[in-house]
Amino acid sequence: MTATDEARIGVYVCHCGFNIAATVDVEAVRDIAAGQPGVVMARDYEFMCSNAGQDLIKRDIEENGVNRVVVAACSPLMHEPTFRAAGEEAGLNPYLVHIANIREQCAWVHQNRVAATAKAESLVNGAVARVALHEPLEATYADVNPTTLVVGGGIAGIQAALDISDAGNEVYVVERQSTIGGMMARFDKTFPTLDCAACILTPKMVSADRRDNIHLVTNAEVEAVDGFVGNFTVRVREKARFVTVDCTSCGECVTVCPVTVPDPFDEYMSTRTAIHKAFPQAIPSTYTIDRQGKPPCMEACPIHQNAAGYVSLIAEGRFAEAAKLIRRQNPLPFICGRVCYSPCEDACSRTLVEEPVAIRSLKRFAMDWEREHEPEPVPEAPEHDYSEKVAVVGSGPAGLTCAFDLAKEGYKVTVFEKHDRLGGMLAVGLPTYRCPRPVVDRDIDYIKRMGVDMRTGTELGRDFTLDELTNGAPGYEYSAVFVAVGAQEGIALDIPNEDAEGVVTGIDYLRNLNLDLPQETGPRVAVVGGGNTALDAARAARREGAEVTVLYRRTRAEMPAEEDEFDDAVAEGVRFEYLVAPVEVLVTDGRVRGLECVTMELGETDGSGRPRPVPIEGSNHEREFDTVIAAISQHPDQDWSNTPAGEPTVLTFSRWGTVEVDPDSLQSTIPNVFAGGDAVLGPATVVEAMGQGRRAAEAIDKHLRGLPLDGFTSHMPSPDPRYGFEERPYAQSPEYADIEKAPRATMPKRPVDIRVTDYDEVDLGFSEEEARSEAQRCLHCGVCVECHACDDVCAPKAIDLDMEDTLTTLEVGQIMVATGFKTFDATRMTPYGYGRYPNVVTSLEFERMLNSTGPTGGKVLMANGEEPRAIGIVHCVGSRDEHFNRYCSRVCCMAALKFAHLAIERTDADVYQFYIDMRAFGKGYEEFYSRVLHEGSTVIRGKVAEIVPSLSSNGDEPHLIIRAEDTLIGRFREIPVDMAVLCSALEPQADAEEMGRVFSLSRSPDGFFLERHPKLDPVGTTTDGVYIAGCSQGPKDIPDTVAQAQASAARILALIGRGEVLIDPVRATVNEALCGGCKTCLSLCPYTAITFDEEKEVAVVNEALCKGCGTCVAACPASAITGAGFTDDQILAELTGLLAPVGTR
């Protein structure tokens, strides 16, 4: 039939028993309807939804030519499908049937019969006027993708997945935790039958794992859902677990992991290692490494040394491993352990508690321990055997590191050193009282043992030229060169008479002493400058027996020298004078007699970010000195780059004399020449130079392997933006303030009076005990410390610390959401003292305590390890409470009874229950209640007012007093107990709102997901194809949860069975003849269903994408868009009918 047929409307008014008839005069409504235009039939009937009722409609369609139907009954959301189907069976297009909602929105919400009847009449009139204009619509069908997504791997998710896969369908289970099992996995016994949770859960978990058509996606979250019932597209983020599927879960890794953090699975009552499995029967059994980015100490280190790693190993007394780990990345461990400026300590999270961990000293300890206790370490064989040879010029930290890394890679490396002693600045610039020669040699020997050829006394530019090196002259067949000649030329003071006898630069002074070259030191020494070199020179001069004054033109605050060394210098009697600078060297017959100085004052800040010192007029004064050491700075000499033939080198230099290179790859203007260290940075620190050496080695390797260097990025860490300082440490220790303070250990030093007389080392190092306890201050703020201990013991090599999150897109037909609950934060219930009194515990904590695999191995113990003599179990904590949640959490009463039973079973304690009402509604619950009563648990009816510690104390554990009114005897009672168990409410997950958005689920006022109908559709939702089950829908026990899960599964299977889903023909269409092409509608469609046909200059709606909201229909200024099923004319007709006069009584 078509809309052009004359409308012959049948109106059917439902009594719905008394539901409607009690308030609405259905006969009156029927009579009014009968008088409406187009109405040829008007009936009323007891139950229109009954078969008999539907038959009335069918018969009228078939026999009385009714071609439009209005059913005045319950909400269309309830029975519209029913009556449309009835019409269809009688050959009527289902969309010619319309419902007038006179129950939910009339009879049930009004008491006044007259008013309700009048309104019902209007509603029917509206429906009649509307349906007259209805047009037959053809519903389209889409195939249903049989693959299903289950969100949440708790008992609900597992059960549903099993049921759905039983029918041979693919199921994806996305679980946020690293294992499926959910809350149930953490329980011990389950009420009322007291069978053990694990025993009934784990078999299901295992079979879920075994099924080929169940895909468990753990450690993962759903990020976005698109599409509609039958065909959803879901984006899932699987977080990296850093252990591959090759894991055999042998557990070896756990035995070697040095990190321990509180274990959330045990409610933080026990600890677990960084690499872990939530619980023994976890599925999948693959282990997971817990990481919060990288440890900050590691990020801060220029050579990416994972300090946290060896610190953690030292904490466990695994010194040899610590040393081994250090060697892994550090070619100069002994030296670094002494002279590194330790940026790691600046980054240490412990600083937020009190002071950073003494990381450098711990490294020194580990290495010294190795030297004393371990055999000479043997370098590992190189990874490859490359034919290329690489020349490294300069044996300083940069050169040595580069040589070390390249030798490890398998290159033939030759190091050229102009001095007779290897080590560059380490050898010539570093006083032995800071870093003894044997220490330096030990590091260098190790590198020698790696097969690095070291040639001393050969100087670039003197004995051979850069061109020879680069062009493979005979004897110099090198494929690449690393120039690390350092910055060893002291910068002059640039004042008169500087060339006088007795004036020397700091670096020359130290070099002469170190290399036992002639160097006289007068009795009165002036050291000009405030850097490390100045202080080294000053302390050296002290050891030469001089009286030493350091002249610095700024103040202590601006002094670049390190704290430690300054303190040592002061201790050793070095005098410091600030805001003073020499302007001339005073000379008598060619020899220094003193300095003319000028007093300075601090001006405005200069380029270096420090205030510029300004001379004070007329402040000139003379000072008596015999030796003047100028230690203001150094720069590289450039003689080496000159070729004897006088040919200009193609290298370029900055105005500070440093080599200009690509800052990333350190490649110079000559492709196979790289440069680094002080020669590039200018005077810098040891570890910075090492960082450059490492960078160069990596670049050279790439270069020699023929890989491009443009866009070269070193492995060198760039701080992980996701984990700044504040995010750390690990979640379990939320407040730094909570962490017990432990002062930083300081190394003992040799007494001043002795040490100034010789060049022996000043610092004495830690004892094993000192080292361990200092190391234990590490907070494991990045959790995993990347010590690779697990890596070393993992037989199947399943550890992959470079693993990244994986984003996958799933195509599924239907979705079940069973994301569970979180428990009420008991600290909010301040009168109960949770968090203040150690023996006030939550139900979940008690549950874990009772669990044989829990923190106490199933024993009920107080914080002091003793068994409680009395336990009070408090019901309704956060439930049935105006201040928190008004609803009943439904499981607490039974759980409490279970606790009582188990407590009585396992302890001699008296057990008290404090309840408001005992809710024992389930099958076997009441019986369980009386059983526990007979077992001797005392029940007190009354809400607990407060829990306070008693004055009398039992050993170190004071009693708790539970104060409550006993409403049965109407008396206030105080019960002394040793332990109080708070039955915390079940609450929606913290991110329930966000999840609701992702799956477009509504939520009830309590925040749980909302079912489509509280009685008749408890697992459906307002979004077709999305179902809910378990505690994400509301608090419920395991039986109800499983029942819901199976209900959802049944619904899902039903649709899969049908194989196709009806697509509501409510869609928008553009009438091209009317569209003026104003483009108003284009931006309105959230589904981008509207496009513009530039040819015809009209808007076009893609029906496949249109969801029929009608927003564009309303917005079209030309009224050129029609919304099928909700046309302007239909809605206006409904208004006309609604507002038309009705029988006034």
Next chain:
Amino acid sequence: MAVAIEHEASIDAPAVKEWQPRIIAFLCNWCSYTGADLAGISRIQWDPSVSIVRVMCSGRMDPTFVAKAFELGADGVIISGCHPGDCHYQEGNYKTLRRVHLLKRLVAGFGIDAERIRLVWVSASEGDQWAETANDMAREIRSLGPLRLQT
């Protein structure tokens, strides 16, 4: 045209034969209409002078409907959709929000009290909020009196 009714002791029980307002409410199918149904299921009483027209999304609400409703004798109009951010169609309710803001300015220009149009957000779970909205609007319209359009 008005329905005059005897009220029994029910909501805002007015005097016998008193003028009764006519209020039209456009409710979106997913949140508000379901919410109104919930009020029914929970038997939360609301004023019978409010009649509901169901649309799929509050975004379907065309100001023309409101004008027509007034022309046809409505004294007030309620438009209700999902809460911002919860729209079943992502953001239809924002379009309505903007339309209602402009529509109120328009009707004011016609000398119609803008309070006769009310936009609310009622979720599927807020049956009580719906009832409160309906009652409050009915109260408001009673205090404003009948809308008298000149034609």
Next chain:
Amino acid sequence: MTIEADPITEAPAKPKLALYWASSCGGCEIAVLEIKEKILDVEAAFDVVFWPVAMDFKVKDIEALDDGEITLCLFNGAIRNDDNEYMAKLLRAKSTVLVAFGSCACEGCIPALSNTTTRQATLDWIFRDSPSTENPDDVRPELETETEVGMLDLPEFWETVRTLDQVVDVDYYVPGCPPQAHQIWGVLETVIDILENGKPLPPQGTILGAGDKTCCDECLLEREEKKITGFVRPHEIIPEPGKCLLDQGILCMGPATRSGCGGLCMSVGMPCRGCYGPAPNSKDQGTKMVAALASVIDTQDPEEIDRILDGIVDPVGSFYRFSMAKATLGRVAIDDPPGEPEQGEVGA
């Protein structure tokens, strides 16, 4: 439709044409002359019996005619007083085909904007309050005034301005303020063709001399997806040439207005103000424009929405500048004491 021969001359008498202006500015009359030399063809085809603005006829001449004797009457102007009403009824009776000619007759147009206020307020403004009024004795027009030449009378000034079809039956509509010359000629040509070749008339109520889409269809400016972040008035900016004015924040009624003008205003950088009336399928020009415009305001923040809407000065005047008399909401409520309404009166 055919015309009988002249009983005396036997020559086929020409069909009679009448043009009249009621409450209007006269622009429509001038517009008729815009067809230029074609006016001669009109003269050739018709016998003009009434055209006050151009030729000297008296009402009595019309009253003397038989009913339906005038073949075609182009009636422009709104109905806002008794005289307008009298003439409308008279010409309706005497004409076979009555055409509401121009926006005033079709939709009320500018005169109907006085429906946004009351008759009293209008008269007070004109005879007392307007700055240009010099009327110390507050002299007001009287329906009847005794003078030496006798009784003078004025037609009653109405409370509400009405369109022609709100007073009498109308056969056809020619919208526009004024109707464009080419459209006028088009209509006349059709009529002539029908008369000469005895073609059937188009169905009653047809809108002649206009397009069947919206102004945007004829507008040559380039449109984008609409996202409005603020409104400006035409004098406040120099619009970017070639770009849609609405996209630039200038309130242009084009999207909600029937085509037919050829996008005239936009072609000279002025926004459409809506003179060709609502779009063909539209129920209400103003509310549809409200729906469209508000939908594309580019913010979700209520305060920001209001800030942007403040840019629309006088919504009613902007959205109903030409169609006020046809607005669904009718006219501004007259605040007389709202006595107890009788049954069936409220809002009916």
